[in-house]
Amino acid sequence: MVKIPACSKTMRQNIDKLPRTYLDNLLSKPGPASDPDWVPGPETISALESSKVLGAGGLGCEILKNLALSGFKDIHVIDMDTIDVSNLNRQFLFREADVGKSKAEVAAAFVEKRVKGVKITPYNGKIQDKDEDYYMQFKMVICGLDSIEARRWINATLVDMVDMEDPESLKPLIDGGTEGFKGQARVILPTMNSCIECQLDMHAPRAAVPLCTLATIPRQPSHCIEWAHIIAWEEHRKDEVLDTDDPEHITWLYQKALARAQDFNIPGVTYSLTQGVVKNIIPAIASTNAIIAAACCNEAFKIATSCNPFLQNYMMYSGDEGVYTYTFDTERKEDCPVCGNLARNLTVNPNMTLQDLIDSLGERAEAQLKKPTLRSEERSLYSQFPQSLREQTAPNLSKKLSELVVDGEEIGVSDPAFTIAFKYKLIFVS
Amino acid sequence: MLKIWSMKQQQQKDANAEGAGPKKKKVTAAQLRVQKDLAELEGTLGRTMKTSFPNPDDILNFTLTIEPDEGMYKGGSFHFNFAINQNFPHDPPKVKCTQKIYHPNIDLEGNVCLNILREDWKPVLNLNAVIVGLQFLFLEPNASDPLNKEAAEDLRSNREGFKRNVRTSMSGGAVKHENYERVIGK
Ligand SMILES: [Zn+2]
Numbered sequence: 087m088v089k090i091p092a093c094s095k096t097m098r099q100n101i102d103k104l105p106r107t108y109l110d111n112l113l114s115k116p117g118p119a120s121d122p123d124w125v126p127g128p129e130t131i132s133a134l135e136s137s138k139v140l141g142a143g144g145l146g147c148e149i150l151k152n153l154a155l156s157g158f159k160d161i162h163v164i165d166m167d168t169i170d171v172s173n174l175n176r177q178f179l180f181r182e183a184d185v186g187k188s189k190a191e192v193a194a195a196f197v198e199k200r201v202k203g204v205k206i207t208p209y210n211g212k213i214q215d216k217d218e219d220y221y222m223q224f225k226m227v228i229c230g231l232d233s234i235e236a237r238r239w240i241n242a243t244l245v246d247m248v249d250m251e252d253p254e255s256l257k258p259l260i261d262g263g264t265e266g267f268k269g270q271a272r273v274i275l276p277t278m279n280s281c282i283e284c285q286l287d288m289h290a291p292r293a294a295v296p297l298c299t300l301a302t303i304p305r306q307p308s309h310c311i312e313w314a315h316i317i318a319w320e321e322h323r324k325d326e327v328l329d330t331d332d333p334e335h336i337t338w339l340y341q342k343a344l345a346r347a348q349d350f351n352i353p354g355v356t357y358s359l360t361q362g363v364v365k366n367i368i369p370a371i372a373s374t375n376a377i378i379a380a381a382c383c384n385e386a387f388k389i390a391t392s393c394n395p396f397l398q399n400y401m402m403y404s405g406d407e408g409v410y411t412y413t414f415d416t417e418r419k420e421d422c423p424v425c426g427n428l429a430r431n432l433t434v435n436p437n438m439t440l441q442d443l444i445d446s447l448g449e450r451a452e453a454q455l456k457k458p459t460l461r462s463e464e465r466s467l468y469s470q471f472p473q474s475l476r477e478q479t480a481p482n483l484s485k486k487l488s489e490l491v492v493d494g495e496e497i498g499v500s501d502p503a504f505t506i507a508f509k510y511k512l513i514f515v516s
Numbered sequence: 517m518l519k520i521w522s523m524k525q526q527q528q529k530d531a532n533a534e535g536a537g538p539k540k541k542k543v544t545a546a547q548l549r550v551q552k553d554l555a556e557l558e559g560t561l562g563r564t565m566k567t568s569f570p571n572p573d574d575i576l577n578f579t580l581t582i583e584p585d586e587g588m589y590k591g592g593s594f595h596f597n598f599a600i601n602q603n604f605p606h607d608p609p610k611v612k613c614t615q616k617i618y619h620p621n622i623d624l625e626g627n628v629c630l631n632i633l634r635e636d637w638k639p640v641l642n643l644n645a646v647i648v649g650l651q652f653l654f655l656e657p658n659a660s661d662p663l664n665k666e667a668a669e670d671l672r673s674n675r676e677g678f679k680r681n682v683r684t685s686m687s688g689g690a691v692k693h694e695n696y697e698r699v700i701g702k
Contacts, residue, residue, distance in 0.1 A: 121519065123519070233603075234603060234606050235602060235603040235606075238545060238603070238606075242542070242544070242545060246542060250525075253521035253524075256520065256521060256524055258520065275520060275524070277524075278520075278523065278524055283545055286605075286606060286639050287638065287639045287640060289606065293635075294634045294635040294637075295634075295635065296629065296631065296634060296635050296661065297627060297628070297629045297633075297634055297663060298621070298629040298661040298662050298663050301623060301627075301629070301662070301663050301665075302662050302663075302665055316627070317623070317625065317627060320625050320627070321625055324625075389520070392519055423545040423548045423549060424545055429542075459551055459554075459555055461543060461547060461551060461575070462541075462543060463541035463542055463543050463544065463547070464541065464573060465573045466569075466572050466573050466575055469551075469554070469555075469572075469575075470555060471554060471555050471557065471558045472554060472557060472558075472561060472566070472567045473561075473566070474566065474567055474568050474569060475554070475567070475569055475572055475575070478569060478572035479572055495541070496541075496542045496543055497543065498543035498547065498548045498551065500548065500551050500552050500555060501555075502555055502556070502558075505552075507543075507548045507551070507552065509542075509543065
């Protein structure tokens with residue numbers, strides 16, 4: 087074990103300069119792979135430094151550290167979690183004294199203090215709390231989110247923000263994710279290449295055990311916990327919503343699972359395993375997180391500076407058996423419900439009836455919809471099928487549009503003749 | 517960054533994107549998918565199945581009624597509650613029988629053992645597949661995936677006796693000291 091002496095003041099100053107010197111070299115002269123149109127120099131460096139970027143999700147510590155050390159100077163971070171004791175083993179920006187505090191706030195303060203000249207703005211909450219105006223301020227979004235749902239949400243939000251009149255509205259989304267020794271990094275240019283929704287079936291669904299196995303022949307401790315979670319809770323506490331953050335609820339499940347495990351002679355049910363199974367915590371491996379976060383942040387750096395070509399568009403990494411990585415270009419899906427058909431503006435008279443609108447959709451060149459079903463986010467406007475829904479929505483046909491939607495509201499229109507839905511933003515013009 | 521935008525402008529050939537209007541709540545991908553899936557049920561529902569929507573504006577929550585016209589459960593009217601979340605079709609729909617019935621693959625709480633509702637679900641599957649699967653459970657209850665162990669054992673060991681017990685349970689009687697709900701339709 088080599089003992090490294092504590093830094094002297096001058097040494098410390100040199101360390102602070104080191105990464106920048108090398109980055110500046112990289113951005114000051116063209117390399118073999120850089121684009122012929124690329125102009126290196128101070129402008130590129132200032133483009134990097136002025137790029138406001140957003141980092142979010144479970145890879146947060148790694149992403150924040152890498153962005154700050156890559157020369158980004160205006161970084162925002164979103165995380166809804168508070169620091170738990172169990173995070174301390176791998177989330178290295180946190181100390182024991184931070185337990186219970188907001189991850190975003192502690193991480194921001196730590197990196198800001200450690201990397202000179204960087205400004206980090208934390209937000210303690212969910213990505214879904216923020217609207218398009220908020221996301222519009224960033225150059226790009228770098229995410230290591232831990233749920234598919236959150237990924238789909240940010241993806242749909244960024245796709246919808248793209249406005250042909252405004253180059254600034256296109257926000258590259260760099261997404262990283264890990265599971266054990268496996269991970270992926272991808273670059274999504276909303277509306278230009280394959281989006282997260284296009285790639286939805288590449289996410290392995292959560293491995294599940296047949297219900298009848300849980301009910302009749304449990305073999306593993308997790309089977310007993312799943313049984314308590316799915317079957318026992320419903321049987322005894324059906325009217326309560328299970329809150330996986332409530333220790334009383336977890337304790338109850340743990341005791342039920344333990345009793346069942348004893349009946350079947352299965353060892354290994356513990357409180358923390360119960361918590362892990364119920365909250366679907368996939369064990370994270372620190373170095374896999376580091377690899378994926380690093381890949382994502384290098385892409386962010388290349389996109390912000392244009393110094394080298396960026397990832398097109400999906401890199402999978404597998405460390406399960408040796409090491410294997412594969413980079414490929416996933417294709418956009420023509421019938422992607424998010425990026426396949428972007429909302430078109432449709433000017434309508436608010437006094438026209440829904441039936442009039444449906445008739446006019448039948449005449450529109452791109453659609454010629456014969457049996458359209460229409461909805462807004464809030465309402466089923468008209469459904470062709472099932473019959474019960476048709477009967478319930480038929481009274482809307484004679485209503486004026488102004489009674490059903492507001493000016494600027496988006497509607498989704500599907501038709502059996504098309505595999506994809508059409509989206510229209512209804513703009514009222516009297 | 518500028519490079520990306522010039523690529524974008526080149527890529528954009530149709531000029532449909534006019535200026536931006538005010539931003540409002542958007543129809544979600546899950547809603548669009550369910551809307552499409554429901555429309556595709558037209559060939560499936562037919563005489564023996566129907567849906568009802570307690571709140572027609574919320575297509576993610578509805579009830580399916582199955583009225584088998586053959587098999588051991590003929591004449592019954594069985595209700596299933598469908599609860600679909602915004603992560604559909606990544607997540608399967610949650611389906612529960614709302615009645616207490618005597619069936620080897622459905623427990624007394626209404627949980628259903630159907631592979632595509634859990635371990636074999638894939639986003640390419642749709643509501644039609646689930647509904648056909650449920651219908652099949654009434655035509656061919658199977659003893660190999662038991663959720664109600666007594667019923668499964670009954671079916672395995674004595675098919676005729678099982679049939680009689682199904683009839684008893686459907687008319688609201690008791691089977692092996694357990695009372696069941698009357699599900700005989702009109
Ligand atoms: Zn897409």
